Amino acid sequence: MRELFIYYRVRRADALDAQAAVSQLQAQLRTRYPRLRTRLLRRPAEEHGSQTWMETYASDGGISAQMQTDIEWTARALAPFIDGPRHTEVFVACAW
Numbered sequence: 467m468r469e470l471f472i473y474y475r476v477r478r479a480d481a482l483d484a485q486a487a488v489s490q491l492q493a494q495l496r497t498r499y500p501r502l503r504t505r506l507l508r509r510p511a512e513e514h515g516s517q518t519w520m521e522t523y524a525s526d527g528g529i530s531a532q533m534q535t536d537i538e539w540t541a542r543a544l545a546p547f548i549d550g551p552r553h554t555e556v557f558v559a560c561a562w
Contacts, residue, residue, distance in 0.1 A: 467528030469557050470537065475516040475549040476508075484547035488521065491540055499533060501526045516549050529556075 476484045485506070492504040502525050509518040523529055523537055538554065 467525075467559060468530075468534075469559075470523040470529050470534060471520060471555045471557060472523075472537075472541070472552055473518060473520040473555075474552040476519050476547055477549050478512060478515050478517060480547045481517060484519075484544065487544055487547060488519075491543060492521070495523075495537060495540060498536070499525060502533075528558075 488506050492506070496502050496504060502523060505522040507520045507522070521541075523533075525533070529537075534554070534556075538552075541552065544552075
């Protein structure tokens with residue numbers, strides 16, 4: 467099943483506002499998709515006054531292409547806080 471890993475850089479000065487915005491965004495998405503599991507992570511070290519953040523999205527049924535589009539569309543609200551591009555990676559669990 468597909469899971470999303472989305473990473474980007476946030477300026478240290480914007481970190482508190484960005485965290486509030488991501489929290490609100492992920493709450494909205496969980497309301498739309500009750501089985502959606504979200505996380506927000508960041509690297510412990512900063513580089514040139516910026517932090518690297520990662521949002522993760524998983525669901526019991528996987529992340530459909532439509533859900534991915536909705537997540538990316540909704541995340542446009544984060545643009546003022548992001549320093550550079552957002553990178554979306556799709557992974558699937560290994561079958562063992």
